[in-house]
Amino acid sequence: MRFTIQYFDRKATGIVRMINLLRFTPLLGSLILSFGINSCPAAPDGAEGLRRAQSSRLPQAETDADRTNLFGISLLVKLMAAGREENIVISPFSLELALGMVYAGCSGTSADELSRVVGFSRKTGSQEVLFPGMKLSSALSPTITLKIANSLWCDRSARLQPTFEAKVKDLFNSQVKSADLETADTMRAINDWVAKATENRITDLIQQPPKPPLVLVDAVYFKGAWEHPFSATQDSPGQFNREHGGPCQVTMMKRGLSAPYLETDDFQAVKLPYNGPGLEMLLVLPAKAAGLNTVLQSLSKGSWKQTIDNFSEASGTISLPRFKATFRDSLVSPLTQLGIRAIFEPSKDFASMFEDAHKFYVSNIIQQTYLRVDENGSEAAAATEVQMEASAMRAPTKKPFNLVFDRPFLFAIIDDQSGQLIFAGILRDPDQAKL
Numbered sequence: 301m302r303f304t305i306q307y308f309d310r311k312a313t314g315i316v317r318m319i320n321l322l323r324f325t326p327l328l329g330s331l332i333l334s335f336g337i338n339s340c341p342a343a344p345d346g347a348e349g350l351r352r353a354q355s356s357r358l359p360q361a362e363t364d365a366d367r368t369n370l371f372g373i374s375l376l377v378k379l380m381a382a383g384r385e386e387n388i389v390i391s392p393f394s395l396e397l398a399l400g401m402v403y404a405g406c407s408g409t410s411a412d413e414l415s416r417v418v419g420f421s422r423k424t425g426s427q428e429v430l431f432p433g434m435k436l437s438s439a440l441s442p443t444i445t446l447k448i449a450n451s452l453w454c455d456r457s458a459r460l461q462p463t464f465e466a467k468v469k470d471l472f473n474s475q476v477k478s479a480d481l482e483t484a485d486t487m488r489a490i491n492d493w494v495a496k497a498t499e500n501r502i503t504d505l506i507q508q509p510p511k512p513p514l515v516l517v518d519a520v521y522f523k524g525a526w527e528h529p530f531s532a533t534q535d536s537p538g539q540f541n542r543e544h545g546g547p548c549q550v551t552m553m554k555r556g557l558s559a560p561y562l563e564t565d566d567f568q569a570v571k572l573p574y575n576g577p578g579l580e581m582l583l584v585l586p587a588k589a590a591g592l593n594t595v596l597q598s599l600s601k602g603s604w605k606q607t608i609d610n611f612s613e614a615s616g617t618i619s620l621p622r623f624k625a626t627f628r629d630s631l632v633s634p635l636t637q638l639g640i641r642a643i644f645e646p647s648k649d650f651a652s653m654f655e656d657a658h659k660f661y662v663s664n665i666i667q668q669t670y671l672r673v674d675e676n677g678s679e680a681a682a683a684t685e686v687q688m689e690a691s692a693m694r695a696p697t698k699k700p701f702n703l704v705f706d707r708p709f710l711f712a713i714i715d716d717q718s719g720q721l722i723f724a725g726i727l728r729d730p731d732q733a734k735l
Contacts, residue, residue: 367419368396369604371638372721377596378634380726385544387733389627389669389725391520391682397450398518398684401472402643402662405464405653409642417639441576446722447521449497450474453490455481458513458690459655481510494519494683501670501681511663513654516686522713522722524574525677530555530620532675540621540730541707543592548731550621553675557618560611561701566590566598568703570618571611571716574677578717581678582608583620584710585703592708592726605719616701622675623733625725628668635665646691658690671723673711674735680713680723 372392379388396418403414414420440446450472454460456479468474479486487509495503497519505517530553538552560571567590572581586595599607632644642649646659654660670681705727712724727733 368392369419369719369721370600370602371396371418372724373596373600373604374638375631375634376724376726377593377600378637379629380593380596382634385728387625387627387726387728389625389671389680389723390667391669391680391684391723393720393722394518394520394682394684395631395665395667397448397472397520398516398665398686401450401452401468401474401516401518402686402688404467404471405461406643406649407652408647408649410647410649413640413642417635440578443525443576444574444579445521445523446579447497447499447519448473449493449519451490451493451517452476453479453481453486453510453515453517455479455512455514460514461652461655464653481512481515483509486510490515490517493517497521498670498681498683499523501679502668502683505666505668505683505685510685510687511689513660513690514688516688517683519683520681520722522579522678522680524576524579527573527575528555528557529677530675535622535675538619538621539706542729542731543708545729545731548729550623550730550734552619553622554619555617556615558613558615561614561616562607562611563701567595568701569611570616570701570703578715579713579722580716581673582712582714583618583703583705584712585705585707586709588707592710592728595710604721608714608716608719614701616703618703618705620673620703620705621727621730622673622735623727623730624670624672624735625727625733626668626670627725628666631665631667632662650688654690656690660688660690663687663689669723671725672735678713682723 369392372390372395375392375395376388376390379390399414399418400420403411403418403420406414450468452460452465452468452474454476460476465476469476479489487506490506490510491504494505494517498521501521502519506515534554535551536554538550539547540550541547562569565587567584567586569582569584572583574580584595586592636644643662646661648659650660664685664687666685666687668683670679672679708726708728710724710726713722714720715722
């Protein structure tokens with residue numbers, strides 16, 4: 301498949317980075333506004349390849365914000381390693397906000413692990429320092445929609461510490477609701493709340509009545525039109541080479557462009573801006589000799605922000621399949637593998653969250669996502685549920701480039717200024733993601 305991408309660097313005003321993760325047999329996407337592509341087809345005869353970066357090694361993370369972005373990439377690596385042959389779309393941004401609410405009410409080993417693995421700052425009382433993503437939507441152009449919503453649903457039998465309740469309201473603009481959790485009515489109420497927050501793209505996050513004493517929910521919705529839309533008249537049939545199952549037919553969008561571009565020994569990448577400064581889509585095509593896993597592993601060990609800043613303007617063409625993908629999974633296993641373990645075991649680490657003396661723990665974390673990419677732009681939604689229970693209740697060169705996304709690749713929606721990953725994904729099998 302051939303896909304033409306045009307991108308214009310917008311660093312001055314970007315605040316939010318979104319990451320969409322789609323996992324398709326041949327397509328890999330894993331960053332917020334950066335895309336990773338498994339491999340890049342050779343440029344046509346006579347076309348010059350872009351100058352490769354001087355070094356294919358990525359610098360190490362230098363800041364807490366950079367660690368937070370690398371956390372999203374590392375999560376994608378773990379999900380891909382699970383061996384499921386499906387497209388993957390995750391929102392590291394949504395997960396970070398949900399875990400941020402947990403972090404605001406815990407201490408001890410649980411807080412230490414969340415700080416180390418996710419990259420949360422130990423500073424308190426500063427929304428800008430701890431959770432800068434909460435400010436993203438207010439800084440965006442009116443032409444871009446980014447909605448962030450958080451809520452806590454506390455069972456009537458439990459009581460939250462007043463200081464914790466005040467903190468999550470202040471840091472996350474959270475709604476705090478009292479309800480009878482183990483009822484179908486509450487399940488419907490939470491799903492209705494999520495549906496409203498995601499413009500009805502996610503309507504069944506909670507699939508069985510939640511358990512006491514607490515459910516924390518984050519929802520993120522994004523919609524942006526391309527600064528330079530693709531023309532549907534340029535669409536044409538194309539072939540996508542899946543990792544398994546052989547080639548499949550897709551509809552390829554095509555265009556020529558001048559855009560921020562980066563090429564290393566392992567991948568080619570391009571940025572596509574949305575209509576309004578700040579957010580962009582990052583597409584990463586792994587080299588045929590490298591593959592998705594190699595690219596993801598290298599990105600997870602380097603500095604995401606410095607990688608984003610290494611792009612330079614170049615001219616070329618791109619062929620990109622149009623697609624729609626959904627994803628749903630429990631994130632307990634990959635988070636445990638990344639080193640977040642204490643929150644899943646009953647302990648006194650949550651004493652600052654609840655007024656009673658039980659030992660509490662996180663029993664499950666579910667994320668559900670939606671992503672659509674077409675000629676006009678992108679639409680994405682994510683919702684993350686954190687179920688808490690008590691132990692007693694336990695059960696670059698500026699030369700022409702040619703990018704043809706005809707094999708698994710990585711993609712992300714990101715903030716150009718901070719590198720914040722909003723959505724990230726891998727497209728492995730577009731046959732499962734047809735519009």
